[in-house]
Amino acid sequence: MVTRIDKTFAALKRQGRAGLVTFITAGDPDYDTSLAMLKGLPAAGATVIELGMPFSDPMADGPAIQASSQRALRAGQTMKKTLSMVREFRAEDDTTPIVLMGYYNPIYVYPVDRFIADAVDAGVDGLIVVDVPPEEDEELRPAANAGGLDVIRLATPTTDAKRLPAVLANTSGFVYYVSIAGITGTAAPDIAAVGAHVGRIKAHTDLPIAVGFGVKTEQQVSELAGIAEGVVVGSALVSAIAESLDAGGKATAKTKPHLLGLVERLSAALRHEAEAAAV
Amino acid sequence: MSTVTNTRAQNTYRGGPDENGHFGLFGGRFVAETLMPLILDLEQAYTDAKADPSFQTEMDGHLATYVGRPSPLYFAERLTEHCGGAKIYFKREELNHTGAHKVNNVLGQIMLALRMGKTRIIAETGAGMHGVATATLCAKFGLPCIIYMGSVDVARQKPNVLRMKILGAEIRAVESGSKTLKDAMNEALRDWVANVHDTFYCIGTVAGPHPYPAMVRDFQSVIGRETREQMLAAEGRLPDSLIACIGGGSNAMGLFHPFLDEPGIEIYGVEAAGHGLDSGQHAASIAGGRPGVLHGNRTYLLMDEDGQIEEAHSISAGLDYPGIGPEHAWLNDVGRVEFLSATDDEAVAAFQLCSKLEGIIPALEPAHALARVIDIAAKKPKDHLMVVNVSGRGDKDLDSVASYLDAQTRGAN
Numbered sequence: 218m219v220t221r222i223d224k225t226f227a228a229l230k231r232q233g234r235a236g237l238v239t240f241i242t243a244g245d246p247d248y249d250t251s252l253a254m255l256k257g258l259p260a261a262g263a264t265v266i267e268l269g270m271p272f273s274d275p276m277a278d279g280p281a282i283q284a285s286s287q288r289a290l291r292a293g294q295t296m297k298k299t300l301s302m303v304r305e306f307r308a309e310d311d312t313t314p315i316v317l318m319g320y321y322n323p324i325y326v327y328p329v330d331r332f333i334a335d336a337v338d339a340g341v342d343g344l345i346v347v348d349v350p351p352e353e354d355e356e357l358r359p360a361a362n363a364g365g366l367d368v369i370r371l372a373t374p375t376t377d378a379k380r381l382p383a384v385l386a387n388t389s390g391f392v393y394y395v396s397i398a399g400i401t402g403t404a405a406p407d408i409a410a411v412g413a414h415v416g417r418i419k420a421h422t423d424l425p426i427a428v429g430f431g432v433k434t435e436q437q438v439s440e441l442a443g444i445a446e447g448v449v450v451g452s453a454l455v456s457a458i459a460e461s462l463d464a465g466g467k468a469t470a471k472t473k474p475h476l477l478g479l480v481e482r483l484s485a486a487l488r489h490e491a492e493a494a495a496v
Numbered sequence: 497m498s499t500v501t502n503t504r505a506q507n508t509y510r511g512g513p514d515e516n517g518h519f520g521l522f523g524g525r526f527v528a529e530t531l532m533p534l535i536l537d538l539e540q541a542y543t544d545a546k547a548d549p550s551f552q553t554e555m556d557g558h559l560a561t562y563v564g565r566p567s568p569l570y571f572a573e574r575l576t577e578h579c580g581g582a583k584i585y586f587k588r589e590e591l592n593h594t595g596a597h598k599v600n601n602v603l604g605q606i607m608l609a610l611r612m613g614k615t616r617i618i619a620e621t622g623a624g625m626h627g628v629a630t631a632t633l634c635a636k637f638g639l640p641c642i643i644y645m646g647s648v649d650v651a652r653q654k655p656n657v658l659r660m661k662i663l664g665a666e667i668r669a670v671e672s673g674s675k676t677l678k679d680a681m682n683e684a685l686r687d688w689v690a691n692v693h694d695t696f697y698c699i700g701t702v703a704g705p706h707p708y709p710a711m712v713r714d715f716q717s718v719i720g721r722e723t724r725e726q727m728l729a730a731e732g733r734l735p736d737s738l739i740a741c742i743g744g745g746s747n748a749m750g751l752f753h754p755f756l757d758e759p760g761i762e763i764y765g766v767e768a769a770g771h772g773l774d775s776g777q778h779a780a781s782i783a784g785g786r787p788g789v790l791h792g793n794r795t796y797l798l799m800d801e802d803g804q805i806e807e808a809h810s811i812s813a814g815l816d817y818p819g820i821g822p823e824h825a826w827l828n829d830v831g832r833v834e835f836l837s838a839t840d841d842e843a844v845a846a847f848q849l850c851s852k853l854e855g856i857i858p859a860l861e862p863a864h865a866l867a868r869v870i871d872i873a874a875k876k877p878k879d880h881l882m883v884v885n886v887s888g889r890g891d892k893d894l895d896s897v898a899s900y901l902d903a904q905t906r907g908a909n
């Protein structure tokens with residue numbers, strides 16, 4: 218079966234450009250606004266959508282995504298609602314891949330088998346579960362793969378040569394290279410160092426590589442586009458959502474255009490990079 | 497190393513964890529990839545240190561001359577009379593340097609950090625006792641020390657905050673989530689991910705990713721080993737029951753572990769029931785939680801239907817945590833340890849009783865254990881030997897108890 222993720226990266230390759238991978242948290246700042254933004258992402262230039270499953274204790278995330286999770290949870294977001302957002306999105310868009318990203322506990326208690334069945338049914342394409350390293354993923358990955366979901370593993374600056382093959386062994390869809398040793402939305406990646414790491418990963422796998430963590434500006438996006446098949450932007454997007462809210466933390470008329478405007482600019486930066494490279 | 501399974505195939509409760517850090521269903525290494533290489537390094541370093549007799553010898557020296565071990569096993573005569581049943585012994589961990597059992601573990605971890613060439617120490621703390629112990633040993637060994645503490649705990653454990661500052665530690669008040677221990681642990685993990693090369697994360701209890709639960713247990717087991725010798729010396733036989741409070745469970749595991757395979761010994765862990773188990777405001781993760789994954793391990797957790805972690809409540813900052821160490825979770829499921837609970841009210845009453853009858857002001861954490869000692873001891877025969885871990889002293893809690901009693905008096909009027 219050729220998955221949406223495979224088709225998307227194959228198309229990017231034909232076009233000779235990198236994709237923009239956008240992260241927003243499901244239900245931030247509320248279900249309806251979040252769904253409207255989700256539906257608007259592909260037209261604004263998102264090639265792959267990472268949809269955050271909010272969690273009370275996002276240990277690998279910086280302040281921006283922590284706040285985003287809190288907003289979603291306060292607005293009543295649940296795993297069921299996150300899956301129903303995907304279903305509503307899929308009713309209109311059958312091509313843009315959606316990868317759910319988050320922490321294990323809400324999946325574990327769902328429980329795992331039912332979560333996978335419901336996620337497949339809703340039209341999810343892949344999972345990134347931050348706190349399930351290869352050492353613990355036997356109870357999740359085989360079942361997810363059997364259901365047709367890619368389990369996208371993270372490689373990081375601390376993943377050394379000895380460990381890398383084990384990390385890559387069962388990943389599918391794409392590889393997510395975490396560009397900094399740190400939490401989301403903090404330090405800016407060192408482009409040269411990222412390039413060296415990505416080169417090392419490419420020696421071990423033919424999968425596309427998406428680079429993220431700390432990517433905020435159009436400049437960074439265009440630089441990373443020359444290195445990897447995908448560039449992930451998350452904290453900058455949820456910060457844009459935060460900026461657009463009213464004093465009570467509620468969505469305003471500005472919320473959706475503010476987010477999608479930023480996505481359009483980031484996407485344009487990516488395409489420019491591709492055009493420049495083609496010349 | 498150990499390839500012991502967690503079944504009782506080998507007829508022991510002391511064989512865990514397996515090579516992946518699992519105690520049956522519980523434990524494991526549920527951390528982000530960035531941390532995985534670090535905890536594998538730590539495991540290797542700990543395995544090497546354990547096999548190196550000079551490591552234990554040096555630790556024993558510091559335990560004797562710096563911590564002040566062995567801590568006494570004390571016959572609490574007036575409390576025994578008051579209860580009218582079992583002979584109650586206190587394992588006096590509150591007499592250790594820094595005033596709690598926490599220092600036993602911190603010494604081991606800081607020695608390990610030095611061995612690994614780490615130059616920066618971070619820790620989370622709730623009541624502040626683990627923070628104080630960490631700040632103390634960092635002062636002794638000349639290491640910079642950063643302590644994450646929920647802002648709620650900073651406010652209710654002021655004396656410890658001051659102590660840590662005097663000892664030269666930097667306190668970072670955590671404003672996220674419930675602003676207590678679990679959030680302090682989140683922030684410490686975030687710090688570690690961002691400072692992987694030079695930093696050692698000194699976890700304060702038998703929780704977190706493997707190898708922490710086993711390593712902290714090993715460092716704390718000095719409590720049970722001493723108790724065994726001391727009880728043999730005092731009574732010529734082993735105790736009949738052991739009891740300790742449970743935050744993450746390190747003082748309890750330290751007392752229990754050396755006795756787990758003694759079939760006749762009853763073992764009780766006491767969780768914090770806060771305003772009552774039915775109130776929804778408590779910290780009793782075995783009584784009121786279910787298995788889930790947080791902070792690197794699978795264990796019993798307080799959470800809502802959707803898997804969101806709930807805020808714990810306890811008058812005792814050291815017990816105010818929505819989880820429990822994974823080995824306790826397993827010991828509960830296999831039935832070796834019985835988990836009870838005590839409310840805020842019961843703990844404060846036991847705190848007062850122990851102070852008046854024995855001249856020992858216990859911390860609010862072990863006051864929870866003492867609350868259950870009082871009623872269990874009353875039902876036991878006079879030749880029943882019971883040991884309670886008095887895990888810390890109560891100086892840090894005087895403000896909390898005063899304002900609690902104040903509110904009670906006002907409420908009654």
Ligand SMILES: Cc1ncc(COP(=O)(O)O)c(C=O)c1O
Nearest residue numbers: 625743744745746747814861888
């Ligand atoms: C005196 C004392 N006892 C007990 C605890 C609870 O921790 P644990 O269950 O790991 O012993 C604390 C924690 O701060 C403490 O300070």
